[in-house]
Amino acid sequence: MVSTPQVVGDTLPGADLNAPLLEVEDLKVEFRVRGKRVPAVRSASFTLERGRTLAVVGESGSGKSVTSQAVMGILDSPPAYITGGEVRLQGVDLLKQNEETRRTVRGNHIAIVFQDALSALNPLWSVGFQIGELFRVHRGTGRAEAKKRAIELLDLVGIPDAKNRVGHYPHQFSGGMRQRVMIAMALALDPEVLIADEPTTALDVTVQAQIMRLLKSIQEERHMGLILITHDLGVVADVADDVAVMYAGEVVERAGIRDAFKRPAHPYSKALLRAIPRVDTLGQELEVIAGLPPNPASLPTGCPFHPRCKAAEDRCAEEAPPLAAVAEGHTSRCHFAMEVYRDER
Amino acid sequence: MGRYVIRRLLQALLTLGIVLFILHYLMALSVQIRGNPAILFFGGERTPDPAMLAQVERLYGLDNGCYDRPGDPCLVPFVERLQNYAAGDFGTTLNGNRDVAALLGIYIPNTLRLFLFSTVTLVVLAMVLGTWAARHRGRLVDHSVRGTTILIDSVPVFLILLAYVYMMAVPLTRWARGIWGTESFMGQVFRPSYNPDYPWTTIVIPGIILGTVGLATLTRLVRASQLENIGADFVRTAKAKGLGQMRITVVHVVRNSMIPIVTGIGYLFAFMLSGAVLTEGVMGIPGMGYMIFNAVQRQEINLVIVGLTISAIVVVVVSLVVDLLYAALDPRIRYE
Numbered sequence: 001m002v003s004t005p006q007v008v009g010d011t012l013p014g015a016d017l018n019a020p021l022l023e024v025e026d027l028k029v030e031f032r033v034r035g036k037r038v039p040a041v042r043s044a045s046f047t048l049e050r051g052r053t054l055a056v057v058g059e060s061g062s063g064k065s066v067t068s069q070a071v072m073g074i075l076d077s078p079p080a081y082i083t084g085g086e087v088r089l090q091g092v093d094l095l096k097q098n099e100e101t102r103r104t105v106r107g108n109h110i111a112i113v114f115q116d117a118l119s120a121l122n123p124l125w126s127v128g129f130q131i132g133e134l135f136r137v138h139r140g141t142g143r144a145e146a147k148k149r150a151i152e153l154l155d156l157v158g159i160p161d162a163k164n165r166v167g168h169y170p171h172q173f174s175g176g177m178r179q180r181v182m183i184a185m186a187l188a189l190d191p192e193v194l195i196a197d198e199p200t201t202a203l204d205v206t207v208q209a210q211i212m213r214l215l216k217s218i219q220e221e222r223h224m225g226l227i228l229i230t231h232d233l234g235v236v237a238d239v240a241d242d243v244a245v246m247y248a249g250e251v252v253e254r255a256g257i258r259d260a261f262k263r264p265a266h267p268y269s270k271a272l273l274r275a276i277p278r279v280d281t282l283g284q285e286l287e288v289i290a291g292l293p294p295n296p297a298s299l300p301t302g303c304p305f306h307p308r309c310k311a312a313e314d315r316c317a318e319e320a321p322p323l324a325a326v327a328e329g330h331t332s333r334c335h336f337a338m339e340v341y342r343d344e345r
Numbered sequence: 346m347g348r349y350v351i352r353r354l355l356q357a358l359l360t361l362g363i364v365l366f367i368l369h370y371l372m373a374l375s376v377q378i379r380g381n382p383a384i385l386f387f388g389g390e391r392t393p394d395p396a397m398l399a400q401v402e403r404l405y406g407l408d409n410g411c412y413d414r415p416g417d418p419c420l421v422p423f424v425e426r427l428q429n430y431a432a433g434d435f436g437t438t439l440n441g442n443r444d445v446a447a448l449l450g451i452y453i454p455n456t457l458r459l460f461l462f463s464t465v466t467l468v469v470l471a472m473v474l475g476t477w478a479a480r481h482r483g484r485l486v487d488h489s490v491r492g493t494t495i496l497i498d499s500v501p502v503f504l505i506l507l508a509y510v511y512m513m514a515v516p517l518t519r520w521a522r523g524i525w526g527t528e529s530f531m532g533q534v535f536r537p538s539y540n541p542d543y544p545w546t547t548i549v550i551p552g553i554i555l556g557t558v559g560l561a562t563l564t565r566l567v568r569a570s571q572l573e574n575i576g577a578d579f580v581r582t583a584k585a586k587g588l589g590q591m592r593i594t595v596v597h598v599v600r601n602s603m604i605p606i607v608t609g610i611g612y613l614f615a616f617m618l619s620g621a622v623l624t625e626g627v628m629g630i631p632g633m634g635y636m637i638f639n640a641v642q643r644q645e646i647n648l649v650i651v652g653l654t655i656s657a658i659v660v661v662v663v664s665l666v667v668d669l670l671y672a673a674l675d676p677r678i679r680y681e
Contacts, residue, residue: 074584076576106587114585119578122597124675133596137588169676185586 019091022048027085042249048225055236058246111186115198117178121170128166134188153184176207248304255330265332265341311345357665364657377415456632462552475567498561506627510537538629559613570602611667
């Protein structure tokens with residue numbers, strides 16, 4: 001009754017199919033609270049190609065969720081404002097587009113799966129309605145046809161008896177099934193980029209694996225770009241192609257997955273890897289990263305990781321390191337990146 | 346869903362039964378302690394002839410011996426009264442011996458009309474202002490809405506009524522009649538008092554004025570419950586789905602914030618009954634509030650009980666409707 005059904009072309013105006021699918025460059029987001037400016041994302045840069053999976057890894061508060069919401073364009077302003085950088089989808093800078101274009105990009109080109117499906121789904125509408133809504137708003141589809149599409153999608157994400165389940169409400173599904181509903185919703189308009197923001201955190205371990213496998217298989221089938229946001233390196237090891245590690249609002253290391261695990265070039269990534277329990281270190285005490293993540297309102301001078309860093313020297317407290325390449329497709333934001341990379345530090 | 350409805354219906358019936366009994370018992374106690382109201386029939390001063398008194402007592406159902414025993418619940422007359430009510434027999438008034446059922450036929454529709462206009466005014470104003478304030482939280486709009494509604498609400502309703510009747514009604518009526526004529530809608534709507542020839546038109550303004558009672562409360566309730574949902578995760582999801590602002594507000598915010606609002610409306614509806622006494626009194630509308638007020642003044646016990654019974658029924662029915670609306674709004678309640 002309130003939406004004007006609008007048929008939106010599947011191609012973004014000005015899109016260059018040869019450009020990388022999604023490039024985020026030096027993205028900056030700050031929160032303005034009572035006159036104070038708190039940087040949440042200070043410099044996020046990464047590239048996502050078609051058919052690849054990029055894992056964005058970091059502790060809570062490192063800015064990874066804010067980055068994903070900035071890419072989607074769903075930050076709440078106030079208090080959050082994008083203050084710099086570019087988000088290019090097939091060469092088109094989304095941050096320069098008007099609100100109407102950005103709205104059609106959401107769902108059509110970039111979709112997101114949130115962490116806690118119980119609160120991310122509206123409790124008062126059936127899952128069929130919430131999935132069908134995308135077709136009705138973006139494609140001008142009628143109610144019956146939208147419901148049919150919703151059933152197909154529920155079927156696709158492996159919900160048994162989709163025909164009957166389509167009219168059920170979120171609270172009638174189990175945690176894993178709800179997350180599948182979220183995924184079905186994100187896939188509805190066949191987006192090129194799918195962002196999964198900690199999609200398995202709220203689930204138990206066996207279900208986690210099922211959801212990861214589902215995401216991976218759909219990503220391969222549709223040749224989508226998948227951004228997997230997580231704080232759990234173990235989860236990404238067998239699904240991701242590339243890794244971007246975030247710390248205190250910055251991407252501190254970017255690498256291919258094998259390189260990132262074998263030869264990390266940033267002391268923070270290295271410390272994260274040591275904190276994962278592994279079969280070959282069974283029985284030994286796990287290493288922990290000393291200290292707490294920094295408060296974004298009062299970041300340490302120089303490299304923000306230096307107070308917790310085992311490799312830090314005096315220089316680290318004064319000078320912020322630039323993002324520098326250590327090898328082909330492997331960059332790190334550390335003064336001693338080469339030495340860490342060669343495992344000399 | 347069916348079980349939920351049946352359970353709520355039975356609860357409503359039980360509540361109504363208890364309320365009616367309490368009313369009856371209070372009345373019986375007042376007769377037992379304060380003395381026989383049938384004496385009123387004889388002017389209250391003289392000692393009437395015992396045979397005539399007995400006849401009057403029989404006429405008004407006061408002949409049962411239980412009325413002479415303080416504390417006796419008087420169950421027999423209670424059951425008799427319920428049977429009479431069920432048969433549509435509401436008795437007669439002490440003064441003038443008029444049929445109460447016929448009086449109700451005049452009073453109830455007027456009060457219903459009054460409530461219809463005031464409920465619509467209240468709900469529409471509070472929803473629009475509350476939604477508007479919620480969308481502009483902390484900005485000028487928000488503060489103006491809060492200030493204005495509190496200002497309106499803090500002026501007692503009878504003051505607004507009197508100001509209207511004595512200062513605005515006459516010039517407005519004169520102006521409207523000069524343009525549209527006496528018999529038109531506009532010619533009647535601003536009248537300072539009720540006109541039985543225009544039972545709908547002349548209740549519009551009193552209804553709107555009565556609708557401002559509780560406006561600040563309901564507006565704040567709307568604002569607060571919408572703010573709670575505006576920040577909810579599913580609203581972020583709706584944004585991520587590329588829905589427009591209007592659709593997000595109507596489909597994902599307003600509906601989700603309706604439960605506290607429906608509760609508030611139900612509560613204010615019961616509250617409006619007291620406002621109806623004032624409004625009907627000032628504007629000369631022959632309605633239930635007017636009737637109960639006069640009945641209490643004239644010690645028309647039968648009329649008081651009928652009036653209170655009806656208002657109890659209204660309150661119970663409204664809470665039943667509120668309960669059913671919960672279920673209609675929220676599937677988690679429906680499938681409980």
